[in-house]
Structure formats: C-alpha cells, structure tokens
Amino acid sequence: MNLSVTGEPEALRSGRGEGANVAEKVLGAQGLVKRFGPVTAVDGVSFEIAAGETFGLLGPNGAGKTTTISMVAGLLVPDAGSVTVAGVPMGGSSVEAKRHIGLVPQDLAIYPDLSARANLEYFGRLQGLRGSTLRQRTAEVLELIGLADRAKEPSKKFSGGMKRRLNIGVGLLHRPTLLILDEPTVGVDPQSRNSILESIEALSVEGMAVLYTTHYMEEAERLCDRIAIIDDGRLQAEGTRDQLIELTGGVDTIRLTGSGSLDAGAAAVEQMPAVRRVVRDHGTLVLTVSNAPTAIAPIVNAATGAGLSLADVEISRPDLESVFLHLTGKALRD
Amino acid sequence: MPRLLVMVGTDLLRHLRNLSALMYAVVVPLALIYVMNLLIGSVDELEINPVTVAVAVPEGDELAAVLPQVLEAAGEGLDLTVRAAPAEEVVGLVDDGSAGVGVVVPEGFGADLVAGAGPQVQVTLADGLGLEGTVVTSIVDGALADLTAGTRTAAAAATLGVPPTELPGIARSLQETTAPVTWREGEAADEQLTLSENIVAGQAGMFLFFTVGFGVLALVEEREQGTLRRLLSMPVRPWTVVAAKALGSFVLGLLSMGVLLTVSSLLFDGVELGSPVAVGVLVVLMVAAATSLTFVVATVARTAEQANIAQSIIAIALGMFGGAFFQLNLSGPLGALLLANPVTAFVRGLGITAGGGGVGDLGVPALVLLGFTAVCLLAAWLLPGRKELL
Structure with missing residues (x-):
C-alpha cells in the first residue's frame, strides 16, 4: 500500500518554504528493490x-x-530500480555520482587512533580536497561540530556525542x-542530539539536500520538509507532515x-x-478515535465496565506516530 | 592514484604509530633470532676439556698395548692425558677425580681376541663428565673395532699357513700401518645455510605473515568498525580500497624483511646471505606470497578476531614446517607438501644465495613462491566471502 499524497515533491515545486524558486532535483530513486536470499528488504521504493x-525516511x-x-x-547494488544523484547514475563504482554525496553511517565510521583533525583531513583528501581548501574546510567543520579546541586529540578520547559529531563532520x-544521515542520533545524549539537529537544520538552509533516516518521530517532524514512512521494505506514504496527518482523517489517539483484562477492555471499546x-x-490500549474530547468519557466507562482497571489515560492530537499507526496498524517503536 | 597513495600513506602511518606492527615486524623476530643464536652459539662453541684417562693393560699383551698408544695418539689433538695404572686402582682413580675416564683391559685380552672369544674392556666414566667421556669411549670403541678386524685378518692368514707366533704381530701391524679414513667439511654449490642463517631466514619468513596481516586484514577490521562503509561511499573504486590495503601490506612486509635481514647480517656472526639483488628478488616474491595468503584469510574470516587467530595459526604452522625453529626433513608426499610451503621455499632460496647463487639460480624456490601467490589470489577471488568483504 503506497499512499503517496504528492505526485511531485513540494520542494521541487516551491523550494524550501513558500515563494521560493523551483529547485533542482538532487536525488532520484526509482523502484528500488533489494533481496537478501528469501527476504525482500526493500520492495519498490521510489x-x-x-x-x-x-x-x-521514518520507520521502525x-x-x-x-x-x-x-x-x-x-554501497549496495539494487536488484531492481535505479538511483541518480545530481543527474548521474549511481552504482558500486560510480565515482562521479559519489562525489556528490556525503554519507554519515549509523555506526561511527572514524578512526579512533587518529585525531579529529587527522580524521577530517584523511577523508577530505579521499574526497579530493587538497592544500588550503582542505585546511580551510577542516577548520570550518571543526568549528561547526564544536571540536575546534579538541582537534588534536585522538577521537578515542572523545565522548559518545563528540564522536557522533565528528562522524557527521566527515x-x-x-x-x-x-x-x-543514517540515524545519526542513535545513542546520543539529549544535549548532543539537540546540537546535531541544529547543525542539520543549518545545512538545509545553506542549500544542501539531506536524506535523513530515523525512527524518532520528533526528529522527523522537526527536521524534515517531507517525510516518507517506510515499513516492511515499502514506502507506506510520503508527503509533508501536514499532508501525512491528513491521511489519518484528523483522528485523535487515546491511550x-x-x-485487568486488556482483551475484554479492547472488545468493549x-x-x-x-x-x-x-x-x-x-x-496499553491505543485507540484511534474521532473527536477524542467528546468520546473519552464513554470510552473510559466502557473499558472500566469490562474489567479494565485504568492507571493512566492519555489523549493526543494526530502526529506522525498516529500516521504510522493508522497506516501500518502498529506503533512506531515496535 | 593519488587517493590510493593517500590511503596507503595514512594506513602505514597508523600502523607505525601503533607499536604492535613494529613489534611483530621487527622487535619480536629480532629478539627470537637473538635468543636462538645464543643457543646455537653455545653449541658451536662447545669445547672438550682436558681429561686424564687411567688405563690398565695386562703385561706382555701386545694387542692390549695398542689401546693406550691409540689414546695417546688421539690425545695430541684433544688435550688427553693417558696414565697407566693397575687394574684394581682404575675405578678408584675415577672415583676420587684423579682420572676422568678409566679403561681396564682384562687379562688374556690378546689371546681371547685371536681366539675370537670376544673379550670385554671396561670403561668407567666420572660423574658429570660431558662430551669428553663420549669422545674417549668413541676412541676406545674404534680401536677395539680395528683390533678385532686385524685379528680376523690374522686368523685368515693362519688358515693360509702363517705360523701362530706371528699372528699377534700381523694384527698389530695392521692396526699401526692401515691409513685411517679421513673426512673434511665440504660445501655444496647451493642451498648452504648455517644454523644461524637458517634461523634468520625461517623467523623472518614466519613473522612476515604477521606483518602483512596488518594491511589486508585491516579490511576486516574496517568492515567491523564501519570505516569501510564510509570509504566505499567515497569517490574511489572498490578495487582501490583493496589495492591500498594490499600495497600497505606489501610495503610493511618489505620494510620488515629488509630491516630483519640487514640487522641480522650486521648483528649476528656467520650470517651471510649472498647477493643483495638475488636476496631482494626473493624477498619481493616472499612478501607477495604472504600478502596473497592474507587475502584468503580476509575473505574467509567473519571478524577481525577470527582473521587474526587464523593468520597466527597459519604463520606459526608455515614457520615451523619451514624451519623457523628447527630444520625438518620429510620424505614422500609430506616432503613434497613441505616444498610447497613458502617459508621452505624462501629458506631454500636464501640457501642458494648464501651458496653464491644469483637471481638466475632461484628457479624452484621462485616458482614455488609465484605459484603460491597465484593459487592464493585465485582462491580469494573464487571464495564466496569476497563479495561480503566489500
């Protein structure tokens, strides 16, 4: 089931925000399929x-x-489908296409025995940067990720958050x-996470296209102009936050x-x-309801009447969690 | 090409900063070579200490009288003093330390020998006597064998009509006049390594497998720590990453071998490996063989730990069978298999260069090393793990 709500990305039409000029397409992924033996990990993603x-890309x-x-x-060759980056086809040996991308893997991909500066300079050279350009870019990135004063220290001495920032800096x-960015905030303390998210927000302002994967709904809502919800290897829906929430029909969530008897409570409500x-x-029973404020009282009565002893009742307005629940029938954290 | 060199340069710097590479490449093998040379040196420098031999010979026995004469003749070169003593005092002299060895020739020795009765000579060695006792026993044994042979010749003469009274004289003259068989140390045209050189070659060959592991096996480590994923997302072709690791291994191997062989030649006595050009060719072939083997290990191993353990087992096995600790002589299929061992081929090759051989004389060892390299690279290419490595 693909419930894409836009035939064309909004930013392609209007750039970031209303009134902007038409932006060029940086990435095009068409019908991507990847199988590992009998398992289809990605099935027709575009x-x-x-x-x-x-x-x-939001998904569990x-x-x-x-x-x-x-x-x-x-890094992987699709079994079907194609990828173009800046108009150049991407493949395992596509040097030209790879010049246009910067990958921040989920796992830390830095050399612990090298300093922050040495890590940046090494990967910078592999990207083709040389001389004063390399030095200048290294200094800028060290400043951006807040490691300028620790640039000479081996990265193995850094905290988890600092390593994550260096990972992004590369x-x-x-x-x-x-x-x-592949789940760049996994295992990061709240302060570092906020710092990372601020850096990413600044990047898109500078015109960089960002592909961000996460299973944190709040991060997707905060950072992303458009969001694709992915589950079981398929895109379930794609659009802006508001467009996705519209898919739920404006329903609320009651938890x-x-x-006591959860099954009996569920059957009653x-x-x-x-x-x-x-x-x-x-x-917990997660209920998708229309107009929660008026429905809450009879629902609580029905549940308690069925033998459910309630400890907490929570009403929430629609969010991406509700969208995911609506589309897949399961919670995002499952 | 610049990106390849960036990778190789950075990798080498990291390995050199990481002391473990330096330890495996130079320090540990040099230390082992040094220790083993000390052991070999103590064997080479063994000396026979002065020793007194107390000999009791029956009076008037012409054949028995030969024995002290043989010992005295041997004593000229061995610092051996022969002292005549009554038979009943010989053991006492050995016990109180006056003599290191006691030899008692029994009464009727000559007659028994002529009669073919097999007389027994008693040899007593002092407690704690080392090599000297073995030498004296060997001399006595040899002299008795000669006397036995002489008397048998004399017995044969008797059957031909020689008077019995002349038989002891014949036996004795045979003992005195027969020119001894002598031997001298020879040197073959090739495959000549002293014990020290053999250990240097074997140890260098064995530790090379540890050293080159720091390059190619780093692929497995980088796959584990995630940096390989990042490298492959860079604008470099996958083969460049592999080539960089291989080149890193190769350079590390060459550095290690160069340092080991040069330092060993300078530090240890009796290590002369011959033509530097021929040795250089051999080293290049050996490093290529070792590097190619690491590709097989990297392809098969799932984790860096697995790869390092496998590489260590292979290095020690090849080193042991190749003569890193002792020379192994096997025949049959096992012997043929031994010849396919790159460490064996390397040691044999160095034997050729040490014996004066040049590049043109390296035929078989060079072919073995090239064949080993080709087989390993083919195996690494065909094994299913290759695709999972990158």
Whole structure:
C-alpha cells in the first residue's frame, strides 16, 4: 500500500518554504528493490529530493531504511530500480555520482587512533580536497561540530556525542550536494542530539539536500520538509507532515493504560462508533478515535465496565506516530 | 592514484604509530633470532676439556698395548692425558677425580681376541663428565673395532699357513700401518645455510605473515568498525580500497624483511646471505606470497578476531614446517607438501644465495613462491566471502 499524497515533491515545486524558486532535483530513486536470499528488504521504493530539502525516511528498526540509503550511496547494488544523484547514475563504482554525496553511517565510521583533525583531513583528501581548501574546510567543520579546541586529540578520547559529531563532520567536509544521515542520533545524549539537529537544520538552509533516516518521530517532524514512512521494505506514504496527518482523517489517539483484562477492555471499546481502531501495545490500549474530547468519557466507562482497571489515560492530537499507526496498524517503536 | 597513495600513506602511518606492527615486524623476530643464536652459539662453541684417562693393560699383551698408544695418539689433538695404572686402582682413580675416564683391559685380552672369544674392556666414566667421556669411549670403541678386524685378518692368514707366533704381530701391524679414513667439511654449490642463517631466514619468513596481516586484514577490521562503509561511499573504486590495503601490506612486509635481514647480517656472526639483488628478488616474491595468503584469510574470516587467530595459526604452522625453529626433513608426499610451503621455499632460496647463487639460480624456490601467490589470489577471488568483504 503506497499512499503517496504528492505526485511531485513540494520542494521541487516551491523550494524550501513558500515563494521560493523551483529547485533542482538532487536525488532520484526509482523502484528500488533489494533481496537478501528469501527476504525482500526493500520492495519498490521510489522518492526524490530537491536541493535545500530535508527528506526523512521514518520507520521502525528493520523497516528497510539502511538498505535503502545503502543503495542510494552506492554501497549496495539494487536488484531492481535505479538511483541518480545530481543527474548521474549511481552504482558500486560510480565515482562521479559519489562525489556528490556525503554519507554519515549509523555506526561511527572514524578512526579512533587518529585525531579529529587527522580524521577530517584523511577523508577530505579521499574526497579530493587538497592544500588550503582542505585546511580551510577542516577548520570550518571543526568549528561547526564544536571540536575546534579538541582537534588534536585522538577521537578515542572523545565522548559518545563528540564522536557522533565528528562522524557527521566527515560527511560534511566536502560540501556534498546530498548529505545522507543514517540515524545519526542513535545513542546520543539529549544535549548532543539537540546540537546535531541544529547543525542539520543549518545545512538545509545553506542549500544542501539531506536524506535523513530515523525512527524518532520528533526528529522527523522537526527536521524534515517531507517525510516518507517506510515499513516492511515499502514506502507506506510520503508527503509533508501536514499532508501525512491528513491521511489519518484528523483522528485523535487515546491511550488507556491499566491492569485487568486488556482483551475484554479492547472488545468493549472497539464496538463504539467513535472508535476506529484498537491496538494492543504491551500494557496499553491505543485507540484511534474521532473527536477524542467528546468520546473519552464513554470510552473510559466502557473499558472500566469490562474489567479494565485504568492507571493512566492519555489523549493526543494526530502526529506522525498516529500516521504510522493508522497506516501500518502498529506503533512506531515496535 | 593519488587517493590510493593517500590511503596507503595514512594506513602505514597508523600502523607505525601503533607499536604492535613494529613489534611483530621487527622487535619480536629480532629478539627470537637473538635468543636462538645464543643457543646455537653455545653449541658451536662447545669445547672438550682436558681429561686424564687411567688405563690398565695386562703385561706382555701386545694387542692390549695398542689401546693406550691409540689414546695417546688421539690425545695430541684433544688435550688427553693417558696414565697407566693397575687394574684394581682404575675405578678408584675415577672415583676420587684423579682420572676422568678409566679403561681396564682384562687379562688374556690378546689371546681371547685371536681366539675370537670376544673379550670385554671396561670403561668407567666420572660423574658429570660431558662430551669428553663420549669422545674417549668413541676412541676406545674404534680401536677395539680395528683390533678385532686385524685379528680376523690374522686368523685368515693362519688358515693360509702363517705360523701362530706371528699372528699377534700381523694384527698389530695392521692396526699401526692401515691409513685411517679421513673426512673434511665440504660445501655444496647451493642451498648452504648455517644454523644461524637458517634461523634468520625461517623467523623472518614466519613473522612476515604477521606483518602483512596488518594491511589486508585491516579490511576486516574496517568492515567491523564501519570505516569501510564510509570509504566505499567515497569517490574511489572498490578495487582501490583493496589495492591500498594490499600495497600497505606489501610495503610493511618489505620494510620488515629488509630491516630483519640487514640487522641480522650486521648483528649476528656467520650470517651471510649472498647477493643483495638475488636476496631482494626473493624477498619481493616472499612478501607477495604472504600478502596473497592474507587475502584468503580476509575473505574467509567473519571478524577481525577470527582473521587474526587464523593468520597466527597459519604463520606459526608455515614457520615451523619451514624451519623457523628447527630444520625438518620429510620424505614422500609430506616432503613434497613441505616444498610447497613458502617459508621452505624462501629458506631454500636464501640457501642458494648464501651458496653464491644469483637471481638466475632461484628457479624452484621462485616458482614455488609465484605459484603460491597465484593459487592464493585465485582462491580469494573464487571464495564466496569476497563479495561480503566489500
């Protein structure tokens, strides 16, 4: 099921924000398929990203995000489909296409025995930077990632957040046309995470196209101009945040947490006209409902009447979590 | 090309900063060669200490009288003193330390020998006597063998009508006049390595496998730590990454071999490996063979730990069978297999250069090393793990 709500990326039409000029397409992924033995990890994924646009791939672990960006970055050859970066076809040996990308892998991809500066300079040279350009870009990136004063220290002495920032810095050094970030904030403390997100926001302002994978809904909402929801290797939907939320029909989410018979509680509430869907999420019933403020009282009565002893009731307005739930029938963290 | 050199240069700098590469490449093999040379040196420098031999010979026994004379003759070259003593005192002299060896020839020795009765000569060695005892025993043994042969000749003469009274004289004259067989140390035209050279060659060959592992096996490590993924996303072809690791291994191997062989030649006595050009060719072939083997290991191993363990096992096995610790002589299929060992081929090749051979004389060892390289590269290419490596 692909519920793409736009035939063309909004940024391709309008750039970042209203009134901007038409932006050029930086990335085109068409019908990507990747199989590992009997498992189809990615199944017909297509999307495009324009210059200055931040595009998010949102999905739970194992959804196919990393496999998708591996094909985009030329690390995996698709079984079907194609990738073009800045108009150049991407393949395993596509040197020209790879000049346009900067990859920030999910795992730290830096040399722990080299200093921050040496790491940046090494990868910078491999990107073709030399002499004063290399020195200048290294200094700029060290400043950007907040490691200028620790530039000479071996990266093995850095905290987890500092290593993550250096990991991102390496991807930025050559000012790629397309920056690919694969869950760059995994395992990062809140302060470092915020710093990383601010840096990424600044990049798209500078005109860099960003492909960002995450399973954190808040990050996708904060950073991404457009978001594609991916699950089981397929794009379930794609659009701006508001466009995606529209897919839910404006429904709200009610979470009922408690003890007692969860099944009986679910059976009682799912008969009610306002309730569109009921999902059991560990010890919680997640209800998709229309107009939660008016429906909440009868729902609580029905649940408690069925023997569910409620400890917590939470109402939330639609968000990407609701969209994911609506599209896939499961919670994003599953 | 510049990106290849950037990778090789950075890798080499990292390996040289990382002391473990230096340890495996130079320090440990040099230390082992030094220790093993000390052991060999102690064998080479063994000396026979002065020793007194107390000999009791029956009076009037012409044949028995030959024995002290033989010992005295041998004593000229061995610092051996022969002292005549009564038979009943010989053991006492050995016990109280006056003599290192006691020899008692029994009464009737000559007559028994002529009669073919097989008389027994008693040799007593002092406690703690080392090589000297073995030497004296060997001399006595040899003299008795000669006397036995002489008396048998004399017995044969008797059957031909020689008077019995002349038989001991014949036996004795045979003992005295027969020119001894002598031997001298020869030198073959090739494959000549002293024990020291053999150890240097074997150890250098064995540790080379550890050293080159720092290059190619780093591919496995980089795959594990994620940097390989980043490298492959850079504007470089995948083969460039592999070539950079191979070149790094090769350069490390050459540096290690160069330092080891040069330092060994300078530091240790009796290490002369011959023509530098021929040795250089051999070293290049050996490093290529070792590097190619690491590709097989890198293709098969799932983790860096697995790769390092496998490489260590292979290095030690090839080194042991190649003569890094001791020379191994096998025949049959095992012997043929031994010849396919690159360390064996390297040691044999150095034997040729040490014996005065040049590049043109390296035929078989060079072919073995080239064949080994080709087989390993082919195996690494065909093994299914190749695609998973990158």
